[in-house]
Amino acid sequence: MRAFIALDLPESLLRPLTRLQAGLTVGRLVEEENLHLTLAFLGDIDPGQAHDIAARMADLPDAPIALTLTNIDVMGGRKPNLVLMDARPTPELLTLHDRVTRLAREAGVTMERRRFRPHVTLARFGKQMSEKEHRGLGDFLKLNAPYALPTELADSVSLNRSHLRDDGPVYEPLAEFLLTG
Numbered sequence: 001m002r003a004f005i006a007l008d009l010p011e012s013l014l015r016p017l018t019r020l021q022a023g024l025t026v027g028r029l030v031e032e033e034n035l036h037l038t039l040a041f042l043g044d045i046d047p048g049q050a051h052d053i054a055a056r057m058a059d060l061p062d063a064p065i066a067l068t069l070t071n072i073d074v075m076g077g078r079k080p081n082l083v084l085m086d087a088r089p090t091p092e093l094l095t096l097h098d099r100v101t102r103l104a105r106e107a108g109v110t111m112e113r114r115r116f117r118p119h120v121t122l123a124r125f126g127k128q129m130s131e132k133e134h135r136g137l138g139d140f141l142k143l144n145a146p147y148a149l150p151t152e153l154a155d156s157v158s159l160n161r162s163h164l165r166d167d168g169p170v171y172e173p174l175a176e177f178l179l180t181g
Contacts, residue, residue: 001161003045003174005053005100006036007065007093008156009120016149017069017085017120024140026133027083027123034171037067037087037120039100039157042109052107054159054175060099064155064179065092069120070148072141080137081125085147087118100157124168155179 009017014032021029042053068088074080087093097116104111129137156179161172 001045001047001050002164003042003050003159003161004038005040005042005057005104006038006158006160007067007096007154008158008176009035009037010067010152010154012152013067013069013149017122020072020085020144020147021122023144024083024123024137026129026136026140027125028168029123030121031168034169035120035122036158036160036171037118037154039097040104040111042104042111045109049107049109050159050161050174053104053109056103056107057100057157057159057175057177059103060157060177060179061092061096062180063092064153065096066090066151067093067154068149068151072122072145072147073119074137074141076125079127079129082121083123083125083137083140084119084121085149087120089116089118093118096157 017035018032069085070088071086073084075082075084156176158176159174161174163170
């Protein structure tokens with residue numbers, strides 16, 4: 001099963017993010033219920049590994065994470081594949097990322113080594129964009145790139161299964177852990 005560990009977004013961030021997405025006229029918007037910050041992409045894992053990871057997640061920090069979303073950007077360079085909103089890489093967020101990565105490896109998951117760029121994906125693009133879509137994206141970025149949201153406390157982490165479909169992924173929570181403090 002394809003899986004990932006996410007920092008779940010507080011409700012107070014969801015409405016401003018969906019309002020922001022409403023101004024994006026290109027790409028496939030990420031549905032509100034799928035907005036999250038990926039802490040660790042696990043790739044394909046077996047049910048035993050998922051169970052082991054869930055058991056290990058009980059040892060995560062017990063304090064909420066201050067989450068600040070700021071600046072809108074694209075990934076993919078000249079051929080962007082997604083629009084994102086960066087999250088400030090605070091020491092607490094980086095520590096949480098390190099801990100979930102370590103517990104996944106302890107559960108036997110072989111993960112790609114990639115630089116952690118904390119972000120929330122707002123929209124995805126196909127392989128080809130028309131000139132009109134490029135202009136629309138450029139206009140959106142010019143208007144919104146410096147956008148920032150107030151800091152909010154994120155108080156849950158989840159292990160999710162990702163079902164890939166033609167109309168976009170569907171995420172199935174397998175386990176959720178509260179960071180209650």
